[in-house]
Amino acid sequence: MAFGTQDDTDEVMNEINMTPLVDVMLVLLIIFIITVPIMKHSVEVELPQATNQRENLKPETVRLSVDAGGTYFVNGQAIQDAALEPMLLAEAQKQPQPNLHIQGDKSVRYERVAQAMAAAQRAGLKHIGFITDPAQ
16 A cells, blocks of 8 residues: 555546547538539529610719809809709709719808708709819
8 A cells, every 4th residue: 555656547538539520520421422412403594695785874963163252153154042952953853863063162151051962952962072172
C-alpha cells in the first residue's frame, strides 16, 4: 500500500474517439450520393423567343429659379406666384413626369424657396433637385 501513486484506471483519456465522427460522415456521404442525381433531373422546356426594345424616354427638365427679389422664373420666363402651382400641377400630369430643378439666389429669403418646394409637393412632383454653384 503506497500512498501517492495512481492506478492505471484513473488516468484521463487524451485521444478523441473517431468512430462516431466516421459514422456521421458515412451517413452524410450516402445521403449526398442519393440526393445529387435526383436534383439534376429537370424538365426540358422550349421558351418562346421575344424581342423587346428599351424605351429611351427621358423626362424633360423644368428649371425653377428664384432671383434676389423673390420673383419666380420657370425655364427663364417670369411667372406670378398665383400661376406657379397650376403650372407645376400641369407638369406633374405629364408622363414621364419631368424633373424639377430649383435654383435660388444666395441672397433670397429661404421662405420663397420653401414656398416653391411646397407648391411642387402639393402638385405631386416626385423628382425635385437643387442647383448650386460649387465653392470656389
